[in-house]
Amino acid sequence: MPSRQLNLLGQPSALVKSNLYFRKEKMKTIIRNPTIVTASDTFIADVLIDNETISAVGVELDVRDATIVDGEGKYLLPGGIDVHTHLDMPFGGTKTCDDFYTGHVAAAFGGTTTHIDFAIQPKGGGLKDALNIWHEKARDKAVIDYGFHVIVTELNDQVLAEIAELPAQGVTSIKMFMAYKGILQVDDDTLFKAFEMCRDVGVLPMVHAENGCAIDVLVKHELAKGHSDPIYHALSRPAKLEGEATGRAIALAEVAGSPLFIVHMTCEESLGQLRAAQDRGAKIYGESCTHYMFFTLHDLDRPDFEGAKWVCSPPFREKKDQEAIWKALRNGTLSVVSTDHCAFKFDGQKSLGRDDFSKIPNGVPGIEERMMVMHQGGVNDNRFSLNQLVALTATNPARLFGLEGRKGSIAAGYDADLVLWDFKAHATLSKENLHSAVDYTLYEGHVVKGVPQKVWVRGELVVDGETFLGQPGNGKFQPRKVFEV
Numbered sequence: 304m305p306s307r308q309l310n311l312l313g314q315p316s317a318l319v320k321s322n323l324y325f326r327k328e329k330m331k332t333i334i335r336n337p338t339i340v341t342a343s344d345t346f347i348a349d350v351l352i353d354n355e356t357i358s359a360v361g362v363e364l365d366v367r368d369a370t371i372v373d374g375e376g377k378y379l380l381p382g383g384i385d386v387h388t389h390l391d392m393p394f395g396g397t398k399t400c401d402d403f404y405t406g407h408v409a410a411a412f413g414g415t416t417t418h419i420d421f422a423i424q425p426k427g428g429g430l431k432d433a434l435n436i437w438h439e440k441a442r443d444k445a446v447i448d449y450g451f452h453v454i455v456t457e458l459n460d461q462v463l464a465e466i467a468e469l470p471a472q473g474v475t476s477i478k479m480f481m482a483y484k485g486i487l488q489v490d491d492d493t494l495f496k497a498f499e500m501c502r503d504v505g506v507l508p509m510v511h512a513e514n515g516c517a518i519d520v521l522v523k524h525e526l527a528k529g530h531s532d533p534i535y536h537a538l539s540r541p542a543k544l545e546g547e548a549t550g551r552a553i554a555l556a557e558v559a560g561s562p563l564f565i566v567h568m569t570c571e572e573s574l575g576q577l578r579a580a581q582d583r584g585a586k587i588y589g590e591s592c593t594h595y596m597f598f599t600l601h602d603l604d605r606p607d608f609e610g611a612k613w614v615c616s617p618p619f620r621e622k623k624d625q626e627a628i629w630k631a632l633r634n635g636t637l638s639v640v641s642t643d644h645c646a647f648k649f650d651g652q653k654s655l656g657r658d659d660f661s662k663i664p665n666g667v668p669g670i671e672e673r674m675m676v677m678h679q680g681g682v683n684d685n686r687f688s689l690n691q692l693v694a695l696t697a698t699n700p701a702r703l704f705g706l707e708g709r710k711g712s713i714a715a716g717y718d719a720d721l722v723l724w725d726f727k728a729h730a731t732l733s734k735e736n737l738h739s740a741v742d743y744t745l746y747e748g749h750v751v752k753g754v755p756q757k758v759w760v761r762g763e764l765v766v767d768g769e770t771f772l773g774q775p776g777n778g779k780f781q782p783r784k785v786f787e788v
């Protein structure tokens with residue numbers, strides 16, 4: 304079994320040193336005879352990469368001075384686009400352990416070439432302040448391409464006016480939280496006013512839909528009863544409260560006449576609301592995240608505090624909810640699979656909540672695992688087609704978030720963000736061969752058939768088998784077009 308024994312990487316400083324004078328000259332590359340997979344087609348052809356873009360797709364392309372890559376017997380997929388990640392993000396007195404370097408390296412090894420991260424409006428500050436902070440975090444470290452959504456935490460007239468200015472800064476989506484009371488949660492007037500503004504300026508609003516007020520009460524009840532274990536995190540956030548918040552957000556968006564993107568949907572209750580809204584013709588879109596298809600709330604009950612690794616919000620649900628998610632992915636109710644990669648180390652970060660589940664940092668890693676486990680669980684296990692995998696992990700995210708025409712597909716004129724996918728190779732996922740800075744993977748021991756073999760970001764070969772070739776600073780901020788789906 305050709306398992307991937309991947310190199311452990313040095314810190315960015317070491318790479319910067321060794322590569323400072325060796326910025327590789329980009330040249331033409333031909334990928335010969337791969338099976339090209341897009342959201343709509345599967346066909347065999349050559350792909351010519353010229354500098355940063357795909358300059359031709361065709362049979363027996365004849366080009367001199369091109370590096371030839373043999374793609375026969377492999378898939379060529381558009382690079383994955385992950386529109387939900389939290390790199391270098393402060394949370395509950397700590398911060399996520401992957402920054403824009405380690406997170407990007409992990410993403411690249413997993414076949415993801417673009418992501419959209421969340422810039423949080425600072426207390427008392429504006430949306431530009433948020434973007435300035437996050438640009439600074441990413442600029443010198445990035446090895447894949449990236450964009451930002453802005454998280455709106457407090458809305459006054461000035462901030463409302465700033466939403467209108469976001470598209471000029473290449474940012475065409477905002478997010479608001481209906482949970483995390485007293486920290487990130489916004490009220491219904493904020494949601495409604497923001498939706499109205501988004502409608503007028505072509506910005507796509509996103510919500511984290513859980514009823515944070517009721518959850519706050521339930522958490523206090525559990526703690527008062529002396530219930531401190533990780534499982535009570537899940538038990539204090541029932542699916543009905545996700546369903547309620549989803550329905551409320553949808554109603555507000557429909558009345559405001561705004562589109563809406565609902566992040567990390569986990570259960571029958573919320574998916575039913577999404578489906579009903581779409582049946583009414585409303586422009587409501589949904590995302591689920593990889594981990595919800597592979598684990599349930601019972602994983603939070605693992606002994607010795609190990610369940611803390613599975614603490615995220617919304618929480619893991621039941622088997623029936625997993626089936627509801629797979630079905631919604633298959634029939635098109637859900638448009639996107641992201642990771643919500645929000646990595647906290649078990650040792651030293653998750654452990655902050657050893658005596659109180661409400662203090663466990665919320666979030667799980669998955670930026671590297673996404674494409675492999677979705678290919679395994681979706682395609683190999685016959686839940687949806689290979690074309691649907693591409694749609695869910697690249698094409699739909701590009702279309703909804705203003706990257707269409709440049710990213711998310713394979714065609715002449717598109718950025719050469721490509722993954723040569725060895726669908727016959729097996730890998731056993733393990734902390735030992737993954738690249739995030741986190742000290743665990745939820746998928747420890749999971750076997751997948753189908754792994755990225757080579758990965759290009761705008762024509763630059765960043766992953767070649769087990770070797771990382773990318774360079775910090777080469778990943779670029781991607782200004783996005785206004786929402787017009």
Ligand SMILES: [Zn+2]
Pocket residue numbers: 387388389643645
């Ligand atoms: Zn998130």
